[in-house]
Amino acid sequence: MDNVWLNYKEALDGVEREIDRGLDSEVRLINETTRYILMSGGKRLRPLLLIISAQMGNVVDQRYLLLGCVVEYIHTATLLHDDVLDHAKNRRGRLAARNLYGNHASILAGDFLYTRAIRHIVTLENVEMNYVLSLTCNKMTEGEAWQLAHTMDFNLTEERYLKIIEYKTASLLSAACKLGGIVSGGSSEETETLSRFGRYLGIAFQIQDDTLDYLADYKRLGKPLGQDIKEGKITLPLIHLIAHCTEQEKEEMLHLIQSSKAKKDITSIIALMEKYGSISYAKKVASDFVTKAQQELNFFKNSTHREALRAVANYAISRDY
Amino acid sequence: MDNVWLNYKEALDGVEREIDRGLDSEVRLINETTRYILMSGGKRLRPLLLIISAQMGNVVDQRYLLLGCVVEYIHTATLLHDDVLDHAKNRRGRLAARNLYGNHASILAGDFLYTRAIRHIVTLENVEMNYVLSLTCNKMTEGEAWQLAHTMDFNLTEERYLKIIEYKTASLLSAACKLGGIVSGGSSEETETLSRFGRYLGIAFQIQDDTLDYLADYKRLGKPLGQDIKEGKITLPLIHLIAHCTEQEKEEMLHLIQSSKAKKDITSIIALMEKYGSISYAKKVASDFVTKAQQELNFFKNSTHREALRAVANYAISRDY
Numbered sequence A, B: 001m002d003n004v005w006l007n008y009k010e011a012l013d014g015v016e017r018e019i020d021r022g023l024d025s026e027v028r029l030i031n032e033t034t035r036y037i038l039m040s041g042g043k044r045l046r047p048l049l050l051i052i053s054a055q056m057g058n059v060v061d062q063r064y065l066l067l068g069c070v071v072e073y074i075h076t077a078t079l080l081h082d083d084v085l086d087h088a089k090n091r092r093g094r095l096a097a098r099n100l101y102g103n104h105a106s107i108l109a110g111d112f113l114y115t116r117a118i119r120h121i122v123t124l125e126n127v128e129m130n131y132v133l134s135l136t137c138n139k140m141t142e143g144e145a146w147q148l149a150h151t152m153d154f155n156l157t158e159e160r161y162l163k164i165i166e167y168k169t170a171s172l173l174s175a176a177c178k179l180g181g182i183v184s185g186g187s188s189e190e191t192e193t194l195s196r197f198g199r200y201l202g203i204a205f206q207i208q209d210d211t212l213d214y215l216a217d218y219k220r221l222g223k224p225l226g227q228d229i230k231e232g233k234i235t236l237p238l239i240h241l242i243a244h245c246t247e248q249e250k251e252e253m254l255h256l257i258q259s260s261k262a263k264k265d266i267t268s269i270i271a272l273m274e275k276y277g278s279i280s281y282a283k284k285v286a287s288d289f290v291t292k293a294q295q296e297l298n299f300f301k302n303s304t305h306r307e308a309l310r311a312v313a314n315y316a317i318s319r320d321y
Helices: A002-007 A009-021 A028-038 A045-056 A064-085 A097-101 A103-123 A127-149 A158-183 A188-212 A236-244 A247-258 A262-276 A278-297 A304-318 B002-007 B009-022 B028-038 B045-056 B064-085 B097-101 B103-123 B127-149 B158-183 B188-212 B236-244 B247-258 B262-276 B278-297 B304-318
Strands: none
Touching: A002 A009, A002 A045, A002 A304, A009 A045, A009 A064, A028 A064, A028 A097, A028 A103, A028 B127, A045 A064, A045 A158, A045 A188, A045 A304, A064 A097, A064 A103, A064 A127, A064 A158, A064 B103, A097 A103, A103 A127, A103 B064, A103 B103, A103 B127, A127 A158, A127 B028, A127 B103, A158 A188, A158 A236, A188 A236, A188 A278, A188 A304, A236 A247, A236 A262, A236 A278, A247 A262, A262 A278, A278 A304, B002 B009, B002 B045, B002 B304, B009 B045, B009 B064, B028 B064, B028 B097, B028 B103, B045 B064, B045 B158, B045 B188, B045 B304, B064 B097, B064 B103, B064 B127, B064 B158, B097 B103, B103 B127, B127 B158, B158 B188, B158 B236, B188 B236, B188 B278, B188 B304, B236 B247, B236 B262, B236 B278, B247 B262, B262 B278, B278 B304
8 A cells, every 4th residue: 555655646746735725715714724634644545546546547637636635625624523523632643623723713614625625626617526526515414414313323223324424434535536537537437436436445444444443542543442432423333232232231331321431441342342243243344345346446447546446445444543 | 675575575485495495305403403594584685685686687597596595505504603603592583503403413504505505506507606606605714714813803903804794794695696697697797796786785784783783682683782792703893992992991891801791791882882983983884885885786777676786785784683
């Protein structure tokens, strides 16, 4: 995967320049808040997917670097809003923007990035791209709201969970791939295939994220262990556990979570997950989605770009932070 | 003004149907939150301006009703976010959405309306409209952030204040008028004139709002007196007062505001405003902007629509709630 980042460094640097160039608000507070989070060491996974997808076709439109900036802006906007809504302390191992600039500024900086992204995409004057982006943003919001509606809901099904993460996370990764296809003049079969690749990859990526929450330690992930359960977020390992543990264990877990002592006793839940194989199960589901994603790639002829996308898919579930 | 609402009732009802039709999220929480605030007796001023502007030309595109819905969605999105950021208790004389559905749901419902508005506008497949709307949303966010950056800032100038309200409020009223011009096939002179009309009207509207905050009582406005000063928002009457009162009065005011006793002692500030004519001054500035707005209308030939726009401009500063 290190090679992949390296091979697309030139285009990624171009995206970086676009990201920087767009943070030119007349309002200093907006510039400072957005710059703080955007320059905090994000991986630029979404721009990378867009770049590879675009270069796999014939990039005819150099404005694909601007599109890379657009997907990163939208991603960052959701992080700014999420951190406020989740009362997050840290992000990427340092203070969350809201703890430096306040909740108010974080919400508005997020709104600014959303609307600046829309402004950029409008300048491309391409109806199809407009459709993709506007649908995606709408879906992401619905996914977040769905998740909220299922807070502390021990009856959340795996099916619904998968739909939620498809909406809130996978839709943007899917859009990044699809936009790469569109901007390089891909056929509708090609762009739809890229869209599905990104969707499956995105679902795997989020399951991995949700699983790491029960595995990774604070230093690697930049946030404390078991954060999701403390916020009442029910994710795949827990859904599996709830479906397989005894009624009494379920009662005890519910009691523990509701009594907000989760911080102390998260280890007991992790122990149960190991007992019932819930972590392995979640990893297996993520791995299956990566396989589905990679199968989509067979539609394209062999190339370094195709192999790069394959590597990104593997990375989604092999990363441990 | 009552006649104006009546004369455009058919089109306004059409907008109402579009507003209702768009609230079809798969997520019930989104539908409930957005429906709650959208059906809480908003005046639909922005759709009205769009309708009149469109009918003044020859409406060639019946989808202008959808545009009316779009500007109301965007307006409502800002209200949802504002109420969270301002910790508002009430809106329009009843509980603010955030007190019924929570801050989290309110932010997401706002994001949903923003992104649904963008989705609607994209379906119109009109590049110029896309530009107008995306620029407007971006400006509105910057205006809000600017206002935030000047919280408690006794050095805020009238010039900067006017710029802030132009961005945060007038830009959407301006866009509503301009979009009405575009959708009815107006020339660029016509749409620019409508845009300026809306901007001046919007500035007057916000000054009136800021002045009513020191005048109107709770029942009429649906929110308590002196709300702005309690939130540290510096508006025109206060800017005038700060520029004209003695150093000692200024010190006392600053002390009073910072000590958060504003609730009790707001009457002393109002007394000072009367002493120095700050309320009358603000009203005069608003009235001058209405005159400027109405002068723009002379560009158009006489018609019932032109007179309706004139009436809306008068309404902006004559309303007492």
